[in-house]
Amino acid sequence: MSEIQQEYDKYPDLYGRYGDLTEELHVLPMGPGEGEELSPYDSWLNDMSSREDAQFETIPFNPTLHPEQRMYPPKLEAKDQFPDVPDWVYYAGVNVKLVQSLGLRAFFRLSHQLKKQPVSPDDPSPLVERLVTDQLEGKNTLVVSSHHTFTEMGIVKAMRFCAKKDRPRIDQEGMVMSRLMTRQQYMGKPIVDHFTPMGGIYFTYPISESSERHKVPIKANALGNALFKRVLRADLARGGLELDVALTGKQIIKVKGENGGLDHSEIPGITQTSARMIKGFHNVIAFTQLYSPVTGRQEMDIGQLHDVQELLRTNSPEDIADMLYGGEIASSIERYTGKEVRYRKLSDRLGRQAIEQGFK
Secondary structure, eight states: OOOOHHHHSSHHHHHHHHOOHHHHHHHOOOOOOOOOOOOOOOHHHHHHHHHTOOOOOEHHHHHHOGGGSSSSSSOOOOOSTTTTTTTHHHHHHHHHHHHHHHHHHHHHHHHHHHHOOOEEEEEEEHHHHHHHHHHHTOOOOOOOOOOOHHHHHHHHHHHHHHHTTTTGGGEEEEEEEEEEGGGEEEETTTTTHGGGGGGGEEEEEEOHHHHHHTTTOOHHHHHHHHHHHHHHHHHHHHHOEEEOOOOTSSOEEEEETTSSSSSEOOOOOOOHHHGGGGGGOOOEEEEEEEEEETTTTTEEOOOOOOOHHHTTTTTTTHHHHIIIIIIIIIHHHHHHHHSSEEOOOOOHHHHHHHHHHHHH
């Protein structure tokens, strides 16, 4: 039995209902007059690569060379690339990459900041130690990124990986990524390969204006997100998962003024489905990392570790998402950019929708 058939057999109900829609995303069936059209993902990738701030190169669809491009499996497992290498060498290699991204001074300063970070204003114990303890006790933690830049998510993940000495728990580390990114590379290396040495990758299928514009099939999004929920639910039940995610699904928008400089930043809207992810975790914490033109150096803000169940006593998941993005993250970005940050609360958008539907 082939490996891909084994993956189908893990999700018989979903495979029986949808089949495998991989080619519907990556390959356009050639028909009369369709020779110059593009598949949904190729169209989307062409649009992204044409942008002024494009950071990634496109990878051709080749599921033999890049099996992660398939819809099955929904998760790419973590991979210790050098299992025979001693820990100190392994972590040193990750730290070298951090120095290359941040610079030596910023690396030492931010590493020290993370190691000294308390759990919360009311709990002075080290955050790093608490995160390790929670994993060992089977508690799940959601790490929310501002997603100010692409590299931010990798930097935040790598810094915690080294500070916590996560190598023995690499299978309990993960991050959420759009399947579209399996068709992209960064600095000559597939994006997924930058992250699997620090944890598994859970693939989602964002439903957005972009996905609609590039005609991503609704049934493909439905299948992909159902698979994501299935595998995530199983890992949450196992316990001890520390998952990195940008609930916005895309980077913060930097709006330029007439002089070409930054006028203000806009935090993309969060969907109700994304906000409800928070309910499955014991803890949630927000990280923001960016270069600050105000201070002239790399900066990082670490929010307090919140008890999700405690918050849910008086708040909805949507309220919690608004608190993280409209509060902690927005204030950090505003402080370090010196410019206004705009965020439209999910709870306000839902309230407006309810009012509008009431008049129909």
